[in-house]
Amino acid sequence: MKALVYQGPGKKDWIEKSKPTVQKPTDVIVRITKTTICGTDLHILKGDTPEVPEGLTLGHEGIGIVEEVGDAVKNFNKGDQVLISCITSCGACPNCKRQLYAHCNDGGWILGHLIDGTQAEYVRIPHGDNSLYPIPEGADEEALVMLSDIMPTGFEIGVQYGHVKPGDTIAIVGAGPVGMSVLLTAQFYSPGRIIMVDMDENRLAAATKFGATHTLQVGKDDVVGEIMALTDGLGVDVAIEAVGVPATFDTCQKIVSAGGSVANVGVHGKPVELHIEDLWIKNINISMGLVNTNTTPMLLKTLQSGKVDPAQLVTHRFKLDDILDAYEVFANAAREKAMKVVISA
Ligand SMILES: NC(=O)c1ccc[n+]([C@@H]2O[C@H](COP(=O)([O-])OP(=O)(O)OC[C@H]3O[C@@H](n4cnc5c(N)ncnc54)[C@H](O)[C@@H]3O)[C@@H](O)[C@H]2O)c1
Ligand SMILES: [Zn+2]
Ligand SMILES: [Zn+2]
Known part of the structure; x- marks a missing residue:
């Protein structure tokens, strides 16, 4: 064969x-x-x-x-x-x-x-x-x-581990097949706003078709600033990392609100800096895992x-x-x- x-x-x-x-x-x-x-x-x-x-x-x-x-x-x-x-x-x-x-x-x-x-x-x-x-x-x-x-990965490690709930504002960082699977399956729970973040304009346009309410382009938009403005300075209920590099994990820890969740889906090959000095007081969950x-x-x-x-x-x-x-x-x-x-x- x-x-x-x-x-x-x-x-x-x-x-x-x-x-x-x-x-x-x-x-x-x-x-x-x-x-x-x-x-x-x-x-x-x-x-x-x-x-x-x-x-x-x-x-x-x-x-x-x-x-x-x-x-x-x-x-x-x-x-x-x-x-x-x-x-x-x-x-x-x-x-x-x-x-x-x-x-x-x-x-x-x-x-x-x-x-x-x-x-x-x-x-x-x-x-x-x-x-x-x-x-x-x-x-x-x-x-x-x-x-x-990709679908079980997005659903289990992104949506379930991130505890997406009705009305939530969620951000998905990375609009590859896995990030898109998070986008599709998060909608089972009717989040209020879904912000998709990527550098690829074409993928962001596809995300809008698949249900994203907002898109932000890395390299063009001030991603953290715009997400904070959009959420009245509170941050998102769930920040989902679907890339696997330190920069995107860092974005997620900056945009998570008090009481929220960071769900890491990406496979990482390098250490990331965990800002526990800012996060310890925020009552958040951080999750990660293999599907x-x-x-x-x-x-x-x-x-x-x-x-x-x-x-x-x-x-x-x-x-x-x-x-x-x-x-x-x-x-x-x-x-x-x-x-x-x-x-x-
Ligand atoms: N946890 C698991 O069980 C599991 C299972 C399957 C895949 N994964 C991992 O999930 C991740 C995503 O998989 P994929 O197939 O969608 O990958 P992909 O490479 O196709 O997509 C990644 C996306 O991230 C974007 N991106 C790259 N750098 C970025 C940055 N700095 N900011 C914002 N966006 C950026 C790219 O433009 C691309 O659209 C990978 O790390 C993969 O290994 C994890
Ligand atoms: Zn795979
Ligand atoms: Zn077994």
Whole structure:
């Protein structure tokens, strides 16, 4: 089969590789029908994650059709259409028992990280019963691909951890696919005002279409000053960081109101300065974490009922054989006006 393989920092190729086989009775082999590329895949290619071995197939998102199941798999059969979670979980260890699937003793984020991932014709999913979800009849396939990672990430780590409430003023710093997923899922709770912050004018325009009430452009607007003016000097109820650099975390700690929350979603590679000398007195919460994907069943229902439409995030489409072109577009997202690419078999 063909697979997109990491070959060390800066190097990748679409090459022939042997098809995965059932290794444990709980494994499911899935034939990929649609996959996508995540910002995290670009981080891996830059060499930011040295634990990723050379020769690994990248990708942790996608949907497909069950090709083969191990003897212990109960929930799936050959031919079933499935959504792949970016988080693999056994469902039985102490962390899984409290829905902390990101920290499963025999899983977590391993796909396209420690074991071969989804940017291939076939993928092996360990603990298939708990790591795959049946696709509801008639569901929009492109929308479903957004449910492998970005939608649960935005919802769980941004909206739930940030305790977004009806009427709140919230600010989302970073209008990439993850920030946009925060924007879409925050609206389940009817916040009063949603301020989107980014430097990319095109992404801010898209944010307005998806429900942002205000947009602020880094490099042009005085972001902190305007947010304070907009909130009568109080700050926002929830400040959500969706970039992963010190500057954006700093913005969030400057704009959070007394009693508010800072929800950090971005993956950080450098330390940030925590201004505890200003924050200790403000009765705030600061949260952060890796997505658990425990809300995937709920998100599937909202998708089916039309409460949310993550297919809006798809800007480009490719065939699996042209995945290198998809990488070229996604890696130059601002130039290409790209948000999420869908790659189909
Ligand atoms: N916590 C988790 O479980 C989890 C899961 C998936 C992704 N992530 C992380 O979420 C973050 C966002 O992911 P993404 O795919 O949307 O990334 P992305 O790179 O596509 O988007 C980031 C956005 O931030 C903007 N930006 C960059 N610098 C900025 C600045 N100084 N101020 C304002 N905006 C700025 C960019 O223009 C871009 O639109 C990444 O760090 C990613 O690794 C976390
Ligand atoms: Zn991802
Ligand atoms: Zn577990």
